[in-house]
Amino acid sequence: MQLKYLLTGQETERLKFRLLEQNDFDEWTKLFEEKNVADFLKLDPTLSSTQLCQAWFDKAFHRYENALGGMNVLMDKITGRFIGQCGLLVQTIEGEERLEVGYSILPEFWNQGYAYEAASKCKNYAFKHDFADSLISVVHINNIGSEKVARKNGMTFEKMTDDVFNVFSIDKKNWGH
Numbered sequence: 001m002q003l004k005y006l007l008t009g010q011e012t013e014r015l016k017f018r019l020l021e022q023n024d025f026d027e028w029t030k031l032f033e034e035k036n037v038a039d040f041l042k043l044d045p046t047l048s049s050t051q052l053c054q055a056w057f058d059k060a061f062h063r064y065e066n067a068l069g070g071m072n073v074l075m076d077k078i079t080g081r082f083i084g085q086c087g088l089l090v091q092t093i094e095g096e097e098r099l100e101v102g103y104s105i106l107p108e109f110w111n112q113g114y115a116y117e118a119a120s121k122c123k124n125y126a127f128k129h130d131f132a133d134s135l136i137s138v139v140h141i142n143n144i145g146s147e148k149v150a151r152k153n154g155m156t157f158e159k160m161t162d163d164v165f166n167v168f169s170i171d172k173k174n175w176g177h
Helices: 022-033 049-065 114-128 144-152
Strands: 015-019 069-076 082-093 096-105 134-140 156-161 165-171
Touching: 015 114, 022 049, 022 082, 049 069, 069 096, 082 114, 082 134, 096 114, 096 144, 114 134, 114 144, 134 144, 144 165
Parallel strands: 096 134
Antiparallel strands: 015 069, 069 082, 082 096, 134 165, 156 165
């Protein structure tokens, strides 16, 4: 398994990063019980929360096995609680391969700064390791929380794709480190 883009073992002030494991399934299913999450994550909204979680897990393990980066589980360093997922994802946007900072936080932890904390770590990790000259975050136009995280992470609006997704980006030269 190629772990190039994964932040396994990395930490922030409050979070530890680790690989997604099959026994995380029940905890992660909670995300898909929330309204609009399927749309925000480009998944079929007609599926049940269990089916959506299975689709997510299938995609995550496919990424791990094919060196396409992936989401890392975010664990609270003090309580050990599962907070969400964040990582570097190889994406193809309008025919161009790009490296994305992706993030999803369980609803009970929204608006507590975890997404930004993890996304910032991913951005800095990617630039420090010269993984890309620019990074993106792809955000559904109605996902205001994720747009705020992208902007706080130093990204600016680049373009709209698929009529409902905005691409935010930051170049390494504008990184500021």
